[in-house]
Amino acid sequence: MQRILITKITSLGDVLFALPMLNDIRRHFPGVKIDWVVDQQCAALPAMHPALDRVIAVPLRGLKKMPLRQAAKALKDALGVLRQQRYDVVLDCHGMIKSALLSRVAHSALIIGPPDYRLGEPVARYAYHRQVSPDAALPAIDWYRQYAALALSYTVSGLPDFGLQAPHFQPDWLPAQPYVLCFHAASKAEKTWPLESWLTVLRALEGQGIAAVLPWGAPHEHEFAQRLAQALTLAKVAPALSITEMAGLMAGAERVIGVDTGMTHLAESLARPTIALYTVTNSATYHPHWNPAAFSVGGNGWVPSAEDVLALLT
Numbered sequence: 001m002q003r004i005l006i007t008k009i010t011s012l013g014d015v016l017f018a019l020p021m022l023n024d025i026r027r028h029f030p031g032v033k034i035d036w037v038v039d040q041q042c043a044a045l046p047a048m049h050p051a052l053d054r055v056i057a058v059p060l061r062g063l064k065k066m067p068l069r070q071a072a073k074a075l076k077d078a079l080g081v082l083r084q085q086r087y088d089v090v091l092d093c094h095g096m097i098k099s100a101l102l103s104r105v106a107h108s109a110l111i112i113g114p115p116d117y118r119l120g121e122p123v124a125r126y127a128y129h130r131q132v133s134p135d136a137a138l139p140a141i142d143w144y145r146q147y148a149a150l151a152l153s154y155t156v157s158g159l160p161d162f163g164l165q166a167p168h169f170q171p172d173w174l175p176a177q178p179y180v181l182c183f184h185a186a187s188k189a190e191k192t193w194p195l196e197s198w199l200t201v202l203r204a205l206e207g208q209g210i211a212a213v214l215p216w217g218a219p220h221e222h223e224f225a226q227r228l229a230q231a232l233t234l235a236k237v238a239p240a241l242s243i244t245e246m247a248g249l250m251a252g253a254e255r256v257i258g259v260d261t262g263m264t265h266l267a268e269s270l271a272r273p274t275i276a277l278y279t280v281t282n283s284a285t286y287h288p289h290w291n292p293a294a295f296s297v298g299g300n301g302w303v304p305s306a307e308d309v310l311a312l313l314t
Contacts, residue, residue, distance in 0.1 A: 184228070276295070
């Protein structure tokens with residue numbers, strides 16, 4: 001086997017959970033070249049993995065915001081890059097029409113897709129030559145590892161190895177004190193944590209000389225970060241940051257505290273001391289059992305209290 005294409009387009013957390021399959025594949029096929037198709041907004045994440053030969057960024061989420069002619073050219077250029085190589089196998093890890101179509105655009109005689117229970121859009125199955133079916137009860141990371149193993153006929157062993165290389169990043173605006181990086185924003189409002197709970201925890205950390213660094217993405221997240229900072233003494237609201245800059249901040253943080261979002265999971269994958277705050281989702285599905293410095297609290301309708309988190313900080 002000479003070249004493999006992996007199709008996993010979004011979201012940041014899901015792309016992250018699929019990454020450990022790369023080092024598994026490398027161990028069993030040392031000389032293979034691996035390419036990855038991903039949405040442009042998430043492309044910086046797999047680009048931090050040295051096992052990848054190419055990251056093919058497709059501007060799917062951004063197309064609606066572009067003028068028609070610009071969107072058509074951007075898509076044509078991305079598809080042109082996708083068709084530059086021939087692949088022994090394409091692994092569609094996404095299970096949607098868009099990922100199935102991208103898998104079909106690539107030059108390959110074998111396209112393998114996820115089982116029917118994992119398809120976001122059932123019609124995607126018609127793009128596949130074969131489907132493989134890991135145990136549906138597996139946690140997300142283990143599921144992706146087993147999916148690749150079944151597709152490529154090897155056996156998974158050992159703990160997941162994300163293999164990401166975070167860059168050094170120490171901007172001038174960082175606080176002089178040790179800092180905790182706080183990911184307070186999520187894609188869904190029900191995944192967020194109350195402002196007063198954040199303040200209770202962050203004030204306790206300030207009492208230990210630890211400042212809060214508050215990243216954000218959307219305007220309403222910036223507003224929430226400002227509200228937190230205004231009620232604290234040492235906190236810093238971060239400027240807009242890229243994924244790689246965020247990874248660099250994680251590497252220098254005393255700890256990361258965050259809700260169930262891709263950035264919190266990225267910190268876990270970098271083996272940082274992490275507390276993940278769950279509300280509606282099941283923490284068992286995503287808990288990083290390989291990272292002894294990572295804790296998960298809450299989930300399945302239980303919103304953790306500030307006291308629950310403070311107990312993990314002692």
